[in-house]
Amino acid sequence: GAGVSQSPSNKVTEKGKDVELRCDPISGHTALYWYRQSLGQGLEFLIYFQGNSAPDKSGLPSDRFSAERTGGSVSTLTIQRTQQEDSAVYLCASSLVGGTSYNEQFFGPGTRLTVL
Amino acid sequence: AQSVAQPEDQVNVAEGNPLTVKCTYSVSGNPYLFWYVQYPNRGLQFLLKYITGDNLVKGSYGFEAEFNKSQTSFHLKKPSALVSDSALYFCAVKRMDTGRRALTFGSGTRLQVQP
Numbered sequence: 001g002a003g004v005s006q007s008p009s010n011k012v013t014e015k016g017k018d019v020e021l022r023c024d025p026i027s028g029h030t031a032l033y034w035y036r037q038s039l040g041q042g043l044e045f046l047i048y049f050q051g052n053s054a055p056d057k058s059g060l061p062s063d064r065f066s067a068e069r070t071g072g073s074v075s076t077l078t079i080q081r082t083q084q085e086d087s088a089v090y091l092c093a094s095s096l097v098g099g100t101s102y103n104e105q106f107f108g109p110g111t112r113l114t115v116l
Numbered sequence: 117a118q119s120v121a122q123p124e125d126q127v128n129v130a131e132g133n134p135l136t137v138k139c140t141y142s143v144s145g146n147p148y149l150f151w152y153v154q155y156p157n158r159g160l161q162f163l164l165k166y167i168t169g170d171n172l173v174k175g176s177y178g179f180e181a182e183f184n185k186s187q188t189s190f191h192l193k194k195p196s197a198l199v200s201d202s203a204l205y206f207c208a209v210k211r212m213d214t215g216r217r218a219l220t221f222g223s224g225t226r227l228q229v230q231p
Contacts (some may be wrong), residue, residue: 001139004159011119031217033217033218035221042222042223042224043219043221043224045207045218045220050217056217058218075136091159091160094162095217096178100230104162104164104165105162105219107159107160107161109157109158109159110159
């Protein structure tokens with residue numbers, strides 16, 4: 001079956017521009033997560049969706065970062081006025097949520113963002 | 117707060133030898149523990165998890181991990197390493213008793229298996 005897909009796979013942008021990153025979770029997975037993987041910072045949690053709502057946004061580093069999820073499926077992570085320190089691989093993951101929190105998360109291949 | 121430590125940036129082992137990748141955690145309450153592997157230019161792949169029950173957990177590709185509550189450790193092991201096991205390994209923790217779903221990851225350990 002299809003796994004988590006992300007697009008684009010690579011994005012190069014200029015400082016100050018806005019970017020949108022897309023995530024398609026596994027069909028039937030109600031939970032969706034965004035993480036960021038950067039050199040020196042490891043893997044950082046950004047935001048968690050349950051359905052279309054985001055009960056945990058605690059990892060978003062600044063108000064330049066936002067995310068939405070529509071139809072309980074596709075999610076878009078938007079970074080406004082990009083800065084060089086935003087350069088990283090952005091990973092999306094999804095999981096089943098059935099009243100438990102121990103279901104493993106399945107990760108997409110990531111979007112490599114480079115801000116020049 | 118919860119945290120994960122992977123004390124070794126890199127582990128080198130000869131093919132056919134046993135391997136161990138270390139992980140210790142800090143969390144208030146009971147943990148859920150996970151191991152993921154990342155191959156070059158690929159996303160993270162789930163290997164195994166500890167929820168409750170037996171302290172020895174078996175996972176994909178012949179890997180296993182042992183949960184040790186007194187030492188707050190969850191080391192990843194394999195009896196006989198393969199060259200194809202060379203990758204970046206991440207340990208992760210999640211508190212059992214909260215609704216917070218996000219994983220907290222360690223910094224990763226690069227495993228290099230030499231032929």
